[in-house]
Amino acid sequence: MNTDVMPPMTTPQSPPPAFPADSYLSAGWSLRSWLLTKDHKRIAILYLLSISAMFVLGAVYAAIIRWNLLVPDGSHMSADAYNKTFTAHGVIMVFFFLIPSIPAVFGNFLIPIMIGARDLAFPRINLLSWYLYVIGAGFTLYALFTGGLDTGWTFYTPYSTVFAQSNVELAAIGIFIAGFSSILTGLNFIVTIHKMRAPGLTWFRLPLFVWAHYATALIQVLGTPVIAITIVLVALERIFHFGFFDPNRGGDPILFQHLFWFYSHPAVYIMILPSMGVISEVISTFSRKRVFGYSFVAMSSLAIAAIGFLVWAHHMFVTGMAVYSAMVFSALTYLVAIPSAIKTFNWTATLYKGSISWDTPMIYVFCFLGLFLIGGLTGLFLGNLGTDVHLTDTYFVVAHFHYIMVGGAIMGYLGALHFWWPKMFGVRYPEAWGRLSAVLVFVGFNLTFFPQFLLGYMGMPRRYHVYPDEFQVLNVLSSAGATVLGFAYLFPAFYLLFSLLKRQPAGDNPWGATGLEWRTSSPPPTENFHEMPVVSGEPYDYSKLGKEAVLV
């Protein structure tokens, strides 16, 4: 934009000539200044760009899946191409979008600011983790584009080790490398939260977003290495014919499933816990109230992380495991519902007698609450030993985990994107468009995935590219919903980018929120604060904020 013709009498409403001179965005626009940055905020932007690209790619694969399933006879594509399509969708969305999404973008950007630090503890390791993500994505995309991968995102043995002729090794290398990106992010968060908090910022004054990321980081650090070594074993088996999972050499293919789910079930909590942190921040801001039961919400994050490590075998109830261990895993699975319910009830209680406003981030919170509730409760169907036998490997499972991963994690991601967009870029987005697309996301999502509960209950198996004719109506409904959802995702891409061009200044605290990130300028300076903060009170203390502070 032309900055030379600004009139001398600038009103606060007119666009500023550029980002403030000391903001992190003004620190340089050369490619080098971005690719070699050690500023956690700039690395967060790098992640935002790369993760968005992967999300678009994963969504394209999802669209191809729904296009194929419009017809029952699978005439749109071959079974082989369909296998590769849903594998690509799963691998990209799980490893390269959902797992890094909120921690790597918003955690990276916000945790140092929320705790009053100048940066994460290890800025160079932070940059390294982004490069590992990009290199891992490069390997995996190369594998997907040159021949593809047909194992499903779960890489189950012995199919992946003995029979699959596709690019298993390349994809495995990519996921292995991206795993260390996740580990290093978690390591950075743990150390930063322990050692870098501002004076006066005790553990129980931390924003719940930080608590949620602390719990997430524990899982990243303790869970991810197990899938890393498991992937190494699969590679050793394919390349050198080691026998870890090969029954002909005394190996046990089921051991793979144990090792895989030891990480991949907690990985679900890597996706959902940061989202829960976002919900806590947004719901208190737009209810103008302290989060009800703060310490319970904080501790339930840790409880979810801890119990989440003890439930993995509920993915394996039909593998013929011992009945007593199945009962124990089922009981532990039910136990995870308790901290999840604590959170949901406390958020609902936060709303009670709150002064609620319906801005876009808050609409995403309501989307989250409804969808997470359905996703969580249908999880109990699958944790139950009896009903699980009927529902295993049906579309009921597909619908259930999309209600958690999309209905939970992506609602939190989009809510965070809108809530902190004014902070990250110093601009406001068009609120009406925001609300419209949030509602469309909700409608499109339910239309896509609710029919899949019914399909699964009626017995439609997942991963097949053909299905009986009587399932077509529900499948067409689902594909129609996916179309709505796709458009609803496109809207924010356009109006958020447009808001960067239009530059309507947001102000330092557009939502009238508490929290240290709202006490610094938008976008924040490179050093995060002009004067390093000292904390003297509880978080979410909206009683001190007068009504004039509410600018919305």
Next chain:
Amino acid sequence: MSEAVVASSAPAQTRHHAALQHHFVDLQQQQEAASLGMWVFIAQEILFFGGLFAAYAIYRHAYPEAFALGSHHLNRTIGTANTLVLIGSSLTMALAVHAAATGRRQAIVGFLLATVLLGGVFLGVKYFEYAEKIAPCLGDQEHAGCLVPGANFDPHAVHAEGAAGQQAQIFFSLYFGMTGLHALHMIVGIPIILTIAAMAWRGRFTPEYHTPVEMVGLYWHFVDIIWIFLFPLLYLVTGQ
């Protein structure tokens, strides 16, 4: 949440140290962060090796006989000697960290180089142990005595009949997987130690700032401790 005022609680002398990075308040905070970071990294490493230890536990429980037969083909004497070499390298590493804490520059460099030397001896011995098992597997003709799992594996070499001969492959898969991963950690560690020795030679460390020496020491001790577990699990389970 709070009122924002300027924070300055750090002692003045540690706020302007040359090694202090801009985002830390003082050297103590920087040192504590590095130390916690290393411990978290080690926790991650334990889980990384943990997958292999879990596989070991499960398969040893399933096939105790095959594991005993396989273990007979590891040279216990060489293994014991190599364990002593590695413990010796941990000693020299500990002495290097002590030398850094007491500010003896030449002693730091000497002990770090001794650590590298002992680590190199360990890896050299490991090379000959590997070569002995791999050599019969190469070539197109006979593979008698081949102990590398895969198509060329020779079940007769472990004097096992039927299933136990195949199951012994699991033992050797674990042997190569676990010791290989351990050796890889040593191979990564050696250039890091050399880099830090060079930094010490240039006088970069003082009694109040020698965090890198401490951190590489933690790493090296961790790698040694992994071996302390691997040695009995692989070499000493012959069942006698």
